[in-house]
Amino acid sequence: MAEIRERFRPDPSMNRTQMEAxxxxxxxxxxxxxAVDFDPTTVTVDTPTPETPIVAGVDQAFLDDQIVSAIVLTRxxxxxxxxHTTTPIEFPYVPGLLSFREGGPILDAxxxxxxxxxxxVFDGSGRIHFREAGLATHIGVALDLPAIGVAKTLLCGQPVSSTxxxxxxxRVEIVADETMSTPDGTTVGHALQTRQYPNSHRINPVYxxxxxxxxxxxxxxxIDRCRGAYKLPEPTRLADAAADEAKDTIE
DNA sequence: GCGACAG
DNA sequence: ATCTTGTCGC
Incomplete structure (x- = not known):
């Protein structure tokens, strides 16, 4: 179904210079x-209406030499x-080059x-990336579909105030720092507190x-509208569970 | 050389 | 990401 712009497909056989280019x-x-075809304020993870947008959650699970990529569509x-797809791992985890490890399998799915x-909704960064090309940006552009990156830890950039x-x-704005190609001070994302306990113990925000x-x-x-009872947004949780489930079926 | 980083 | 029991706290 998905139309893929092949010239953007992340090719694991490229050298680092080609990947960065x-x-x-x-x-x-x-x-x-x-630039979306739906009303963002109508996104929900509760009772839907015929007009409720369809959100896709994407996540991966790993075996010794295979990667399981799962996608769950919800209204x-x-x-x-x-x-979900199961594919041989072709590239290692390298900070800044995650899309070359997970992107191919995701496009297959x-x-x-x-x-x-x-x-x-991807599990990783979008614009919060050294070259503004995180997993969510790369695959979003390859599919030319609206995409969002949700990371559990900050890859780069700096919160404008304590989180x-x-x-x-x-939420707290995340602005570009000197490690990024982006002009310093540009807002590239937010630290979002998806869940919090009433008192003492603290939960980290997602980026x-x-x-x-x-x-x-x-x-x-x-993403705020996708908040459920847990830290990770509902689409991500569903995809995470689907990937683990598929993985257990294989081993 | 130092710093330092998604999953 | 993945390997893993118990354990602290609401």
């Missing part, structure tokens, strides 16, 4: 402004489609889907950044 190309093609709390989602004691729903066709503000607003 492709990332610069990806970054220039990426649109960090709202509100309703699972619309689910698929998208090709197996019966329908395209309105927006995709230590945020209440659920609160949301636009991947493609979305502004940082809207990307974060969408």
């Amino acid at each position: 492709l990332q610069r190309d990806i970054a220039q093609t990426a649109v960090f402004e709202d 509100g709390e309703t699972v619309v489609a689910r698929t 998208f090709e197996a889907l019966p329908t395209d989602p309105d927006v995709i 230590a004691a945020l209440a659920a729903g609160e 949301v950044s636009p991947g493609h066709r979305l502004s940082a503000d809207t990307a974060t607003a969408i």
Whole structure:
């Protein structure tokens, strides 16, 4: 179903220079402004209506030499489609080059889907990346679909203020720092507190950044609307469970 | 050389 | 990401 712009496909056989060149190309093609066909404020993980946008959650699980890539499509709390692929691992984990390890398998999984989602949620960074070309940006551009990156830890960039004691729903801007090709001070994402305990113990926020066709503000607003009972947004949790489940079936 | 980094 | 029991706290 998904149309893939082949010239952007992450090729694991490229050398580092070629990979970084492709990332610069990806970054220039990426649109960090709202260009979506749905109303972001209608995204929900609860009871859906016929107009509720379809959100895709994507996540991977690993075996010795194979990678399991799972995608779960949901309309509100309703699972619309689910698929997964198992592929040989072709590239190691290298900070800054994650899309070359996970991107191929993810695109394979998208090709197996019966329908395209309105927006995709990835487990990793989007614009919060040295060359503004994180996993969410790379695959979002390759599919030309709205994409958002949600990372559990910060790859680069700096919060404009402390993220230590945020209440659920609160956010802090992440701005570009000197390690990035982006001009210093550019807002590239947000630290979003998806969940918080009433008292003492603290939960770390997640780091949301636009991947493609979305502004940082809207990307974060969408993830905020995907908050469930856990730290990770619901689409990511579902995909995570699907990947683990598929993995257990294999081993 | 120092720093330092998604999954 | 993955290997893993118990354990502290609401």
